[in-house]
Amino acid sequence: MTTTTKAMPAKGETILRLSQICKNFGAVSALTDIDLEVKAGEVVALVGDNGAGKSTLIKVLAGVHQPSSGTIDFMGRPASLDSPGKALELGIATVFQDLALCENLDVVANLFLGHEMSPWALDEVAMEVRAWTLLRELAARIPSVRQPIASLSGGQRQTVAIARSLLLDPKIIMLDEPTAALGVAQTAEVLNLIERVRDRGLGVIIISHNMEDVRAVADRIVVLRLGRNNGVFTPDASNQELVAAITGATENSVSRRMERKSVHAQEQTGSLT
Ligand SMILES: Nc1ncnc2c1ncn2[C@@H]1O[C@H](COP(=O)(O)OP(=O)(O)O)[C@@H](O)[C@H]1O
Numbered sequence: 001m002t003t004t005t006k007a008m009p010a011k012g013e014t015i016l017r018l019s020q021i022c023k024n025f026g027a028v029s030a031l032t033d034i035d036l037e038v039k040a041g042e043v044v045a046l047v048g049d050n051g052a053g054k055s056t057l058i059k060v061l062a063g064v065h066q067p068s069s070g071t072i073d074f075m076g077r078p079a080s081l082d083s084p085g086k087a088l089e090l091g092i093a094t095v096f097q098d099l100a101l102c103e104n105l106d107v108v109a110n111l112f113l114g115h116e117m118s119p120w121a122l123d124e125v126a127m128e129v130r131a132w133t134l135l136r137e138l139a140a141r142i143p144s145v146r147q148p149i150a151s152l153s154g155g156q157r158q159t160v161a162i163a164r165s166l167l168l169d170p171k172i173i174m175l176d177e178p179t180a181a182l183g184v185a186q187t188a189e190v191l192n193l194i195e196r197v198r199d200r201g202l203g204v205i206i207i208s209h210n211m212e213d214v215r216a217v218a219d220r221i222v223v224l225r226l227g228r229n230n231g232v233f234t235p236d237a238s239n240q241e242l243v244a245a246i247t248g249a250t251e252n253s254v255s256r257r258m259e260r261k262s263v264h265a266q267e268q269t270g271s272l273t
C-alpha cells in the first residue's frame with residue numbers, strides 16, 4: 001500500500017501480548033492479571049461494565065499509565081510504554097473518545113496537527129495530496145479536505161480522527177467507543193472503515209458498549225469484569241452469553257467455550273501460530 005512505509009507484520013502474526021498486567025491506583029486495583037493478545041489483521045473488542053478497567057487498559061497501552069506489574073511484548077520483544085510518545089513511536093495509536101479535533105480548522109489541517117515533524121507537514125500541496133490519498137484508500141466519505149471540521153457529521157469526524165492516527169503508520173490502533181454518538185448509517189460507515197483498517201493489516205482494539213456493533217466487526221471479543229479477564233468469545237456468541245460474562249453470571253463456561261472453538265479451528269487450519 002502506497003502510504004505504508006514501515007514493514008507491516010504478516011496477517012495473523014502476534015503484534016502485542018500482555019501478560020499478567022496489574023494496575024493499582026493506591027488501594028484500588030483497576031487491573032489484575034490481565035492477559036491480552038492482538039494479532040495483525042484482527043479486530044479485538046474490549047467489553048465490560050462501567051469500572052471494568054477498559055479505559056485503564058487502553059491508557060496503559062497508550063503509555064498514559066504505567067502498569068504496577070506484568071509484561072508487555074510488542075512484535076516479540078519486551079516493551080516499556082513509559083510515555084504516550086513512546087507508545088506512538090512503537091506503533092500503538094489511540095483515538096480517544098473526545099477525538100481532539102479542532103472545529104475551526106479544515107480536514108487537512110486536522111490530519112497533520114501535531115505531525116509537524118513529518119516530511120510533508122510544511123508543504124500545503126503535499127499535505128493535501130497525502131490527505132486525499134489516505135482518505136481514498138480508506139474509501140472515506142469526506143466531501144472536501146478543505147472543509148472545516150465543524151461542518152462534518154459525527155461519522156465523518158470519527159473518520160478524520162482515525163485517518164489522522166494512521167498517518168504515523170501504526171501497527172495497532174485503539175478506538176474508544178467510536179460509534180457511541182452516531183446514528184445507524186454513520187455507525188455502519190465507521191464499522192466499514194474499521195474493517196478497511198484491519199484489511200491494511202493493522203491490529204485494532206475497539207471499546208464498545210454496543211454488542212451489535214461488536215459482533216458485526218470483531219474477530220474476538222474480550223470481556224473484562226472488575227479489572228480481570230472474564231472470557232474470550234467469537235462474534236457468534238449470543239447476547240445472553242456476552243451479558244452473562246460482563247455481569248458475572250457465568251465464570252468459567254465462557255472460557256471453556258472459547259477453548260473448544262480454538263481447538264476446533266486448529267484442527268481445521270492445521271495450526272494457529
Ligand atoms: N486515575 C485513577 N485513579 C483512581 N482510580 C481510578 C483511576 N482511573 C480508574 N480508576 C478506577 O479503576 C477502575 C476501572 O476504571 P476504568 O478503567 O475507567 O473502567 P471502564 O473504562 O471499564 O469503565 C474503577 O474502579 C475506577 O474507579
Ligand SMILES: [Mg+2]
Pocket residue numbers: 054055056
Ligand atoms: Mg471507560
